[in-house]
Amino acid sequence: MAAETETRTDFGEVSRWKDGVFKYVTLAAALFGVVTLGVLLAYVTVDAVGWLDWQFLTSPPHPLPEEAGLFPALVGSIVLMLLIALVTFPLGVGAAIYLEEYASDGRLTRFIQLNIANLAGVPSVVYGLLGLGLFVQLLSFGYGTLLVAAFTVSLLILPIVIISAQEAIRSVPDSLRQASYGMGATKRQTIRNVVLPRSLPGIMTGTILALGRAIGETAPLIMIGVPTTVFGVPDGLFAKFSAMPMQIYTWSSYPDTAFQYGVVSAGVVTLLVVLLSINSIAILIRNKYQTERS
Amino acid sequence: MSDTTAPDLSRRSGQNTREFAYRAVFFVCALLSILTTLAIVVTLLSDALTFFAEVSPIAFLTGTTWSPANEPVSFGVLPLVTGTLVITFGAAAIALPVGLLTAIYLAEYASDRARSVLKPAIEVLAGVPTVVYGYFALVYVTPALSVVFPTISTFNALSASIIVGIMIIPMVSSISEDAMSSVPDSLREAGYGLGATRFTVSTSVVVPASVSGIASSYILALSRAIGETMAVTIAAGNTPRLVDLTDPAGIFLDSIQTMTAAMVQLGASDVTGQSLAYRSLFAVGLTLFVITFAMNLISEWVASRYREEYR
Numbered sequence: 036m037a038a039e040t041e042t043r044t045d046f047g048e049v050s051r052w053k054d055g056v057f058k059y060v061t062l063a064a065a066l067f068g069v070v071t072l073g074v075l076l077a078y079v080t081v082d083a084v085g086w087l088d089w090q091f092l093t094s095p096p097h098p099l100p101e102e103a104g105l106f107p108a109l110v111g112s113i114v115l116m117l118l119i120a121l122v123t124f125p126l127g128v129g130a131a132i133y134l135e136e137y138a139s140d141g142r143l144t145r146f147i148q149l150n151i152a153n154l155a156g157v158p159s160v161v162y163g164l165l166g167l168g169l170f171v172q173l174l175s176f177g178y179g180t181l182l183v184a185a186f187t188v189s190l191l192i193l194p195i196v197i198i199s200a201q202e203a204i205r206s207v208p209d210s211l212r213q214a215s216y217g218m219g220a221t222k223r224q225t226i227r228n229v230v231l232p233r234s235l236p237g238i239m240t241g242t243i244l245a246l247g248r249a250i251g252e253t254a255p256l257i258m259i260g261v262p263t264t265v266f267g268v269p270d271g272l273f274a275k276f277s278a279m280p281m282q283i284y285t286w287s288s289y290p291d292t293a294f295q296y297g298v299v300s301a302g303v304v305t306l307l308v309v310l311l312s313i314n315s316i317a318i319l320i321r322n323k324y325q326t327e328r329s
Numbered sequence: 330m331s332d333t334t335a336p337d338l339s340r341r342s343g344q345n346t347r348e349f350a351y352r353a354v355f356f357v358c359a360l361l362s363i364l365t366t367l368a369i370v371v372t373l374l375s376d377a378l379t380f381f382a383e384v385s386p387i388a389f390l391t392g393t394t395w396s397p398a399n400e401p402v403s404f405g406v407l408p409l410v411t412g413t414l415v416i417t418f419g420a421a422a423i424a425l426p427v428g429l430l431t432a433i434y435l436a437e438y439a440s441d442r443a444r445s446v447l448k449p450a451i452e453v454l455a456g457v458p459t460v461v462y463g464y465f466a467l468v469y470v471t472p473a474l475s476v477v478f479p480t481i482s483t484f485n486a487l488s489a490s491i492i493v494g495i496m497i498i499p500m501v502s503s504i505s506e507d508a509m510s511s512v513p514d515s516l517r518e519a520g521y522g523l524g525a526t527r528f529t530v531s532t533s534v535v536v537p538a539s540v541s542g543i544a545s546s547y548i549l550a551l552s553r554a555i556g557e558t559m560a561v562t563i564a565a566g567n568t569p570r571l572v573d574l575t576d577p578a579g580i581f582l583d584s585i586q587t588m589t590a591a592m593v594q595l596g597a598s599d600v601t602g603q604s605l606a607y608r609s610l611f612a613v614g615l616t617l618f619v620i621t622f623a624m625n626l627i628s629e630w631v632a633s634r635y636r637e638e639y640r
Binding site for chain 1: 347348351352354355356357358359360361362363365366368369372373375376426427428429430431433434435437438439447450451453454456457458459460461463464465467468469470495498499502526527528529531532549552553555556557558559562563589592593596597610611614617618621622624625626628629
């Protein structure tokens with residue numbers, strides 16, 4: 036009897052010991068990336084202190100680190116993002132409406148769906164080549180212009196916008212659609228009066244998050260020839276412009292430590308602050324409508 | 330106005346063409362995604378084919394020197410492929426185990442509260458712009474590594490691999506966690522009913538049951554590592570060299586060049602629209618596109634198996 040309980044306790048102890056260790060191993064893994072990123076962000080924020088000031092945000096680039104600023108790139112990024120929003124929002128929502136409301140579950144629909152999923156995984160540098168070949172060489176929209184960049188990055192984030200808009204549209208309960216049809220409404224009226232208003236917060240959230248990704252994209256801009264240093268803000272769709280990630284890329288290749296640990300840090304913090312604000316807007320929209328509905 | 334049926338009917342017939350027009354517009358939007366894929370293939374192929382008219386595909390795929398802009402020009406893609414493989418293996422060594430353990434923690438151990446904090450925090454890793462990761466690798470990770478490895482170059486494969494690995498952790502963890510969460514609870518309860526601990530249930534029941542989802546996340550993460558551009562361009566440098574397996578330290582401590590970094594270098598240089606160097610850009614791009622597209626398709630196919638299993 037005593038021997039039996041002993042073995043059972045042994046068995047239990049060994050297993051529980053492994054179980055406890057494993058729990059902390061998995062927890063450590065879950066924290067690994069987050070903590071590393073946190074440390075890196077702390078470093079870059081400390082380095083940006085003293086460099087990230089009003090002068091930095093309102094001045095053009097300059098070979099002297101004390102004079103250097105991010106203004107043209109900051110404005111360029113924001114204008115680019117607005118243009119991308121104008122292109123991707125209607126196209127992405129349109130495609131999502133077709134796939135969710137009109138398409139039957141046929142071979143073509145499944146092909147389109149698979150294709151969208153695959154496009155989301157195509158490296159961004161390949162989209163840069165698409166922009167270079169299609170918009171710069173074939174359509175002659177000009178090397179490194181705002182319009183080419185807007186179209187190129189739009190195609191890049193379009194799959195993400197479509198997928199998130201589809202999810203938002205799918206979450207509209209079917210009973211609402213049936214009520215609308217029961218009232219004699221047509222499909223178009225149902226979509227306009229019932230489906231879209233109800234799914235708009237979700238669509239907006241997804242689109243804004245995708246725009247957050249667009250603002251950090253660098254490789255496609257390099258491929259379509261966005262200039263590395265620009266001193267003014269863009270004055271038209273065919274103007275050359277700069278963007279924050281381009282400026283960070285350029286500065287990070289300067290050997291001067293005042294650039295590496297000062298000016299670039301300030302640029303990185305600015306980019307991350309803009310990105311964070313964009314994402315907070317998306318989360319605010321989502322939370323506002325989630326609480327209203329429940 | 331008193332007769333409601335007649336105007337209603339006439340409006341119906343007018344409505345039908347409008348209904349059709351709306352459907353057509355939405356269809357065109359959806360079709361645009363297929364047109365994008367076609368445009369990518371046509372753009373890459375047309376320039377790559379004129380490139381392959383002058384440089385034989387065999388010389389391209391087996392050549393061991395990559396020097397597109399400097400004399401003597403040489404277009405051997407192997408150094409770029411091995412460079413890409415080094416980064417991919419390095420990143421995989423971090424992201425695959427860490428991502429899987431993270432998924433196990435989130436799916437099996439974490440309380441609802443811990444999950445609601447950790448999950449979005451891990452997703453942030455994927456949202457940081459890659460140019461920022463590249464900068465982090467260059468100015469923070471490499472100096473930290475030089476304490477351990479004094480011979481490390483300013484540009485090196487190791488810090489680029491580490492940072493790419495961190496970047497793709499969410500890709501592994503979120504898809505794997507989805508797969509683990511879709512494992513029916515009855516399987517877990519059967520395990521607990523036999524007296525198994527959480528450790529045994531996680532590793533012997535949940536992980537094997539969600540293996541196709543995990544495999545799919547692995548393939549997708551590797552595909553992302555292969556296509557990653559800015560971090561490897563900034564941190565790994567621009568030295569196209571064949572990896573020398575007899576020099577294990579040199580593999581990671583020295584500068585290399587990946588396919589994507591070579592594309593950025595060519596794209597940023599002033600190669601003209603008609604030169605061979607410009608066209609080689611599209612040949613490398615086509616190689617990269619084919620590899621990543623195939624991997625994404627395989628990942629999609631593998632993932633569809635676990636979805637069907639537990640539906």
